[in-house]
Amino acid sequence: MRRLTALEPEQATGKARELLADIVERHGSAGEMVSTMAHSPAVLEGYLSLSRAMRRVKIPRALSEKISLAVQEWIGCGTCREAHATAARAAGLSETDIELARQGTSTDARESALIAVALRVLAEPSSLGDQDVAELRAHGWSDRIIAEVVGVVTLNMLTGAFNLLAGIRPEEDGEES
Numbered sequence: 320m321r322r323l324t325a326l327e328p329e330q331a332t333g334k335a336r337e338l339l340a341d342i343v344e345r346h347g348s349a350g351e352m353v354s355t356m357a358h359s360p361a362v363l364e365g366y367l368s369l370s371r372a373m374r375r376v377k378i379p380r381a382l383s384e385k386i387s388l389a390v391q392e393w394i395g396c397g398t399c400r401e402a403h404a405t406a407a408r409a410a411g412l413s414e415t416d417i418e419l420a421r422q423g424t425s426t427d428a429r430e431s432a433l434i435a436v437a438l439r440v441l442a443e444p445s446s447l448g449d450q451d452v453a454e455l456r457a458h459g460w461s462d463r464i465i466a467e468v469v470g471v472v473t474l475n476m477l478t479g480a481f482n483l484l485a486g487i488r489p490e491e492d493g494e495e496s
Contacts, residue, residue: 321486321487323486325357326355335356335359335364338363338364339357369470377467381416384403385412385419385430385434386434386472386475390438390441394441395479396479397488397489399478399479401489407420432458432460437472
């Protein structure tokens with residue numbers, strides 16, 4: 320059941336009205352999550368900025384989707400899980416890859432190490448330490464990739480938590496999170 324309603328651009332206020340109108344003008348629609356985020360100009364602007372920034376990460380797209388699937392499985396957002404499964408398929412992942420990612424792992428030990436740290440960034444960030452970074456470096460991950468994991472997790476936390484709070488369910492929204 321929807322708890323927050325989606326807004327049309329004319330219903331939004333301030334910066335949210337401007338951002339929402341621009342999205343609708345460029346894309347024809349904004350999608351349920353974005354239209355619902357328009358209740359808060361700060362949340363909408365923050366989401367759009369972080370989302371744009373995370374498109375520039377050096378984490379390979381398929382691996383980013385694996386991280387997103389693992390995080391969304393933990394968070395429990397069905398809308399985001401579906402969106403990331405679709406994106407994962409588009410990035411060339413098999414159904415086995417997707418299922419393993421949802422379980423927080425991969426057939427590739429290097430990827431598994433990064434996914435495991437991503438889940439700890441989400442669930443227990445205070446447990447992370449020098450050994451974790453050293454292990455990721457030993458797997459060949461650069462400091463940039465290690466830092467970008469936090470961004471991927473944060474974006475997924477924002478979208479998943481928002482959808483759950485707002486009551487946005489998969490059957491109501493076909494938009495990627």
